[in-house]
Amino acid sequence: MGDTILVTGGAGYIGSHTCKALAQAGLEPVVYDDLSNGHAQAVKWGPLVQGDVRDRERLARTMSDHKVVGVIHFAGLIEVGRSMHRPDLYWDHNVNGVAAVLSAMRDNGVARLIFSSTAAVYGTPAGLSALSETDVLNPINPYGDSKLAGERMIAANCAAFGMEAVALRYFNASGADPDGELGEAHDPETHLIPLAIEAALTGSRPLTVFGRDFPTDDGSCVRDYIHVADLARAHVLALGLSTVDQGFEAMNLGRGQGTSVLEVIEAVGQACGRPPVYSVGDRRAGDPPILVADPARAMKRLTWKPEISDFQTIVDTAVAWRLNRRFGGITTLPAAA
Ligand SMILES: NC(=O)c1ccc[n+]([C@@H]2O[C@H](COP(=O)([O-])OP(=O)(O)OC[C@H]3O[C@@H](n4cnc5c(N)ncnc54)[C@H](O)[C@@H]3O)[C@@H](O)[C@H]2O)c1
Incomplete structure (x- = not known):
């Protein structure tokens, strides 16, 4: 041992x-x-x-x-x-x-x-x-x-x-265990990807995009x-x-690359087979337009690099976990996925 x-x-x-x-x-x-x-x-x-x-x-x-x-x-x-x-x-x-x-x-x-x-x-x-x-x-x-x-x-x-x-x-x-054994199951959930998945699959939780007037390519916030x-x-x-x-x-x-809120919503919609319903609200106080890591120090000191953090894998594993989830508070399964 x-x-x-x-x-x-x-x-x-x-x-x-x-x-x-x-x-x-x-x-x-x-x-x-x-x-x-x-x-x-x-x-x-x-x-x-x-x-x-x-x-x-x-x-x-x-x-x-x-x-x-x-x-x-x-x-x-x-x-x-x-x-x-x-x-x-x-x-x-x-x-x-x-x-x-x-x-x-x-x-x-x-x-x-x-x-x-x-x-x-x-x-x-x-x-x-x-x-x-x-x-x-x-x-x-x-x-x-x-x-x-x-x-x-x-x-x-x-x-x-x-x-x-x-x-x-x-x-x-973000994302979930690629073997499907574990995943994100917060209650309440406040993170964008699981919220977008719920919005796409069940429509049961309203999804709000906070601000579309940021100085980013599509106007929504960018995160890593x-x-x-x-x-x-x-x-x-x-x-x-x-x-x-x-x-x-x-x-x-971090991965060192940003993905916008609207790109997240688009990718989740594709992975779920239907787009999440969302509305656009005001900016939240203190939300920076872009938050992206420079992960160079961790890469050097830990000899680490992100291996499965391409955005498609993140979304695919998160959706797979949601559809096959074994624990967590959300019991409503989608009528179709
Ligand atoms: N999820 C993210 O994106 C993120 C980003 C930055 C930092 N973090 C940090 O990473 C850590 C884990 O985050 P997570 O997303 O896995 O959260 P999580 O809520 O899933 O995990 C936190 C765990 O701590 C336990 N816990 C809370 N208070 C406790 C207490 N007083 N005594 C004993 N157990 C207690 C909870 O039961 C839970 O199992 C946190 O410290 C969080 O601040 C998370």
Whole structure:
């Protein structure tokens, strides 16, 4: 049996795909998740410990019981919009969660951490070019604030206690396990691709394009979609990284190419055999026209590159997962697909 890795939030979307990648690499994932937004059915490659990531004692006990040698910390709250209304929850779960993870790691002599960070740490970029890690960090919502605070707390712990950590700043995680075992099943769903799929297949959820007057080719926002299995693989590689910069490194994970909202809708329509019904609404506050990663640092430091993040594969795997989904909150199947 390989080394044991604690995966907080491992019952969630990106965490469950990462557990599969860990198992494929010969490592043993132990999932620690309160199942507030995850699925027990997604925990297939090791044990599930149901607990709150802010529960320091429980975390420490779990690390010791399972002889954990490294931690991947996904657990947290993820909806940007909700963070504007309930910043208290975001600071509590996302920042106190990191504090508890670090404290339990120190107690157990666990020195290696991979942290789920986000493009939201950059806020609204001044320009339209791809974002690199040296760009200004200026979050514009409590979600991004809480993630940046987590990064900084981790960096300080690395410097002070000799830990090693990598913060992976994901752009838009998307797609589903190519074997169809896992996929995106958030409730509520706020991500464009699953919403567009629902709109195409059932029409049950209204789809709104927020703004068509951006300075982009078709006037809609452009985002960088990266396949969740490519993200998962990067976590396994990051576990083996020999860090520099006082033990803490941050890197962008994206494809380095943008896809517009209207291109997403078009591709989903083709994959589903019928177009999603949508309306055009006003721009949302703080929505940048273009958010695309420069993933050069991750490519170099992790010897990683996106392998199945071409947009067609992302959409095809997401649609296949939706049509054959084995868990999740959406039970209405389409009359025809
Ligand atoms: N999905 C994206 O596009 C994206 C982009 C950037 C960053 N991220 C980050 O990646 C991580 C995973 O995102 P995801 O899309 O897989 O979300 P998800 O909601 O599917 O997974 C998060 C998991 O954490 C668990 N959780 C939440 N609060 C918890 C707590 N207090 N204690 C224990 N478990 C708790 C949930 O039950 C869930 O299983 C998050 O930290 C998120 O901020 C996601």
